[in-house]
Amino acid sequence: MTGYIEKKHTFRSWVIEKLFMGKTIKEYLKGLITPFNFVAALILLVGVPVSVYRFTQGIGPSTNLSDNNPWGLWIGFDVLAGVALAAGGFVMGTAVYLFGLKEYHPTVRPAVLTGFLGYFFVVVGLCFDLGRPWRLPYPMFVSVGVTSVLLLVGWHVALYLATQFVEFCPALFEWLGLKNFRKWVIKLTVGATIFGAILSTLHQSALGALFLLTPGKLHPLWYSSFLPVFFLISAIVAGISMVIFESMLSHRVFGNRINHQGVDFDKLTLGLGKAAAIGLFAYFALKWVGVAHDNRWDLLNTPLGHWFLVEVFIFVFFPCLLFTWAVRKSNAALVRFASIITVIGIIINRINVAIVGLNWNLEDRYFPHWMEFAVTITIITVGVLTFRWIVNRMPVLYEHPEYKEIDQ
Numbered sequence: 001m002t003g004y005i006e007k008k009h010t011f012r013s014w015v016i017e018k019l020f021m022g023k024t025i026k027e028y029l030k031g032l033i034t035p036f037n038f039v040a041a042l043i044l045l046v047g048v049p050v051s052v053y054r055f056t057q058g059i060g061p062s063t064n065l066s067d068n069n070p071w072g073l074w075i076g077f078d079v080l081a082g083v084a085l086a087a088g089g090f091v092m093g094t095a096v097y098l099f100g101l102k103e104y105h106p107t108v109r110p111a112v113l114t115g116f117l118g119y120f121f122v123v124v125g126l127c128f129d130l131g132r133p134w135r136l137p138y139p140m141f142v143s144v145g146v147t148s149v150l151l152l153v154g155w156h157v158a159l160y161l162a163t164q165f166v167e168f169c170p171a172l173f174e175w176l177g178l179k180n181f182r183k184w185v186i187k188l189t190v191g192a193t194i195f196g197a198i199l200s201t202l203h204q205s206a207l208g209a210l211f212l213l214t215p216g217k218l219h220p221l222w223y224s225s226f227l228p229v230f231f232l233i234s235a236i237v238a239g240i241s242m243v244i245f246e247s248m249l250s251h252r253v254f255g256n257r258i259n260h261q262g263v264d265f266d267k268l269t270l271g272l273g274k275a276a277a278i279g280l281f282a283y284f285a286l287k288w289v290g291v292a293h294d295n296r297w298d299l300l301n302t303p304l305g306h307w308f309l310v311e312v313f314i315f316v317f318f319p320c321l322l323f324t325w326a327v328r329k330s331n332a333a334l335v336r337f338a339s340i341i342t343v344i345g346i347i348i349n350r351i352n353v354a355i356v357g358l359n360w361n362l363e364d365r366y367f368p369h370w371m372e373f374a375v376t377i378t379i380i381t382v383g384v385l386t387f388r389w390i391v392n393r394m395p396v397l398y399e400h401p402e403y404k405e406i407d408q
Contacts, residue, residue, distance in 0.1 A: 047377065048378070055133075059131050064368060074375070087204065087236060087238055089118075089196070090160075110396055110397060119160060140155055149206055153207060156206065167192050171396055174402070211223065221291065227353075230286065233283045237276055240276045241346075244272050258398055266330075270335060276339065277323035277324045315344060
């Protein structure tokens with residue numbers, strides 16, 4: 001009987017320490033009363049019933065999708081933009097574990113967590129877009145079409161999601177105190193990073209390749225045989241920019257959780273800014289190579305052509321100049337500002353390709369239903385809440401003291 005009481009007490013202590021961060025349930029619940037949580041609760045109060053409505057009443061009543069416009073906000077933003085913005089995990093993992101840039105190691109775990117959650121919620125968003133989401137694995141296992149780009153994307157995203165989980169497992173096992181499991185997954189780090197880099201390179205470009213099938217539907221200024229290259233390079237830049245942006249927010253929101261002694265985060269930010277400037281310049285140049293290759297200069301002086309110029313100059317070339325100037329002046333704050341513009345630019349590009357430029361010459365134009373916006377905002381909110389929950393508990397932004405000497 002004594003042993004049972006001790007086990008019950010131990011389990012209760014474990015729950016309080018690990019899940020409630022050492023607080024009593026009353027203290028924990030009281031700490032949840034914040035302006036951010038209030039806004040999040042309002043969003044969920046609308047988003048959850050809308051989500052239930054979508055899955056009970058079907059995709060037709062809850063969206064403005066049609067046979068002419070089968071892909072909308074959930075594909076253009078939730079999937080295409082989501083996958084690009086989640087590229088930070090493979091970018092930083094490759095830089096640190098394969099290229100030996102060890103000084104950027106403090107950025108790896110936050111980037112991997114952001115990438116893992118990004119891909120997970122991309123799959124969640126995809127389930128909303130599918131008419132019968134329970135058949136999501138069907139083309140991967142039952143009716144396999146080896147010539148389909150979607151088969152490539154599906155398998156790669158599924159495998160990469162599993163790979164990102166393996167890469168994040170050291171932080172999970174440190175939190176749970178499972179030293180032997182941690183030791184085992186640490187040995188898999190390099191192999192998982194190589195596998196993840198290969199998968200990311202392929203499926204980031206494959207998402208662009210999907211639109212190679214729409215030469216008569218996608219506006220010529222966005223349609224190009226270089227679309228796979230455009231998507232890959234812009235995803236790398238998006239990943240770097242998201243690491244900068246996420247680092248900025250983490251220092252503001254989770255400053256008490258960051259404990260990397262001797263790490264100059266401004267210096268790391270400047271280094272990432274230099275990489276982003278190079279990537280943006282390459283992307284800017286290739287965009288014009290695409291226009292020249294298809295000889296569509298005449299379309300630049302049209303309404304959509306003007307919007308194309310805004311995308312390329314304001315959201316690609318301008319942040320490229322900002323990154324360059326910031327690095328030359330050692331201005332980390334300007335690098336962070338440029339990263340925000342870049343992230344917005346990548347989102348705009350994916351929406352232009354998937355929505356604005358698609359079926360551009362049809363009278364039946366698509367604009368998202370308010371429920372589509374509600375679902376998207378809800379998914380983002382749940383993603384942010386999940387990230388916060390994990391960071392507040394697991395060693396993501398700091399080195400666990402019990403393992404610091406082991407890894408040196």
